Amino acid sequence: MSNCTVIPVPALSDNYMYLIIDNASKEAAAVDPVDPPAIQKAATDNQATITTILTTHNHWDHSGGNVKLVESVPTIDRVYGGIGDGVPGCTHEVGDGDSFFIGRKTQVKVLFTPCHTNGHVCYYVDDSHVFTGDTMFVSGCGNFNNGSPKQMTEAFDKLLGLPDDTFVWVGHEYTAKNCEFACFCEPNNEELRKRLSWAKEQGSLHSGGKGTVPSTIGTEKACNPFARIDHLSVMEFCGQCNDRTERMRLVRKGKDDWGKGVFSRTR
Numbered sequence: 317m318s319n320c321t322v323i324p325v326p327a328l329s330d331n332y333m334y335l336i337i338d339n340a341s342k343e344a345a346a347v348d349p350v351d352p353p354a355i356q357k358a359a360t361d362n363q364a365t366i367t368t369i370l371t372t373h374n375h376w377d378h379s380g381g382n383v384k385l386v387e388s389v390p391t392i393d394r395v396y397g398g399i400g401d402g403v404p405g406c407t408h409e410v411g412d413g414d415s416f417f418i419g420r421k422t423q424v425k426v427l428f429t430p431c432h433t434n435g436h437v438c439y440y441v442d443d444s445h446v447f448t449g450d451t452m453f454v455s456g457c458g459n460f461n462n463g464s465p466k467q468m469t470e471a472f473d474k475l476l477g478l479p480d481d482t483f484v485w486v487g488h489e490y491t492a493k494n495c496e497f498a499c500f501c502e503p504n505n506e507e508l509r510k511r512l513s514w515a516k517e518q519g520s521l522h523s524g525g526k527g528t529v530p531s532t533i534g535t536e537k538a539c540n541p542f543a544r545i546d547h548l549s550v551m552e553f554c555g556q557c558n559d560r561t562e563r564m565r566l567v568r569k570g571k572d573d574w575g576k577g578v579f580s581r582t583r
């Protein structure tokens with residue numbers, strides 16, 4: 317049985333914050349609470365007490381609310397962030413294999429996934445939910461701002477090693493656009509076409525739609541080109557390149573170029 321409840325809370329134009337409520341104690345963790353009043357309202361609406369902040373990475377649209385939230389919520393006594401990431405207000409820097417509890421029963425395990433930032437972390441909660449920040453998106457992947465294709469490949473390998481039924485809660489609602497690229501990358505994949513129609517139908521939680529979180533690790537294995545670098549169709553997209561790190565780089569470059577409208581299939 318699940319020890320926690322996850323509430324997604326939209327912020328800014330396309331960010332997701334989350335409230336993780338430990339069911340036994342009603343103590344809660346706020347994930348990337350960039351909009352403190354909105355996350356406090358979610359806590360009040362669910363009769364929960366925020367004691368903990370979980371920060372995936374130092375970018376302002378994820379960590380920019382930390383200090384203000386701590387000032388206005390006296391029950392918060394722990395602010396987590398990745399080692400070396402310079403997260404504002406951080407009291408506990410964490411890395412691979414660290415674990416701790418929210419409330420009485422909700423265990424959090426840390427996955428160190430540097431690349432998008434130097435100390436980006438994902439949080440694997442209650443052996444059933446993973447909070448991926450700007451590392452894995454639904455059908456997509458964060459920019460390699462501070463890292464290499466090798467680091468992102470390693471980060472994805474860690475995430476894809478979790479059980480297929482793990483719920484995936486991401487940092488941004490980019491799903492429809494990501495699915496369009498996925499269809500471009502694998503034009504003969506019927507599953508992706510269905511996924512794109514689904515994403516468009518769901519719309520965004522930020523503008524009154526249903527949103528597309530959570531995904532699952534199993535769905536990402538089927539619908540995320542960055543999770544499919546070992547599949548034949550993605551290998552074909554990469555010109556049959558047989559180095560998987562290089563394929564990760566090529567899919568990223570393909571997405572960036574496609575976004576700018578300059579993609580050419582012949583390399």
Ligand SMILES: [Zn+2]
Nearest residue numbers: 373375432450
């Ligand atoms: Zn970011």
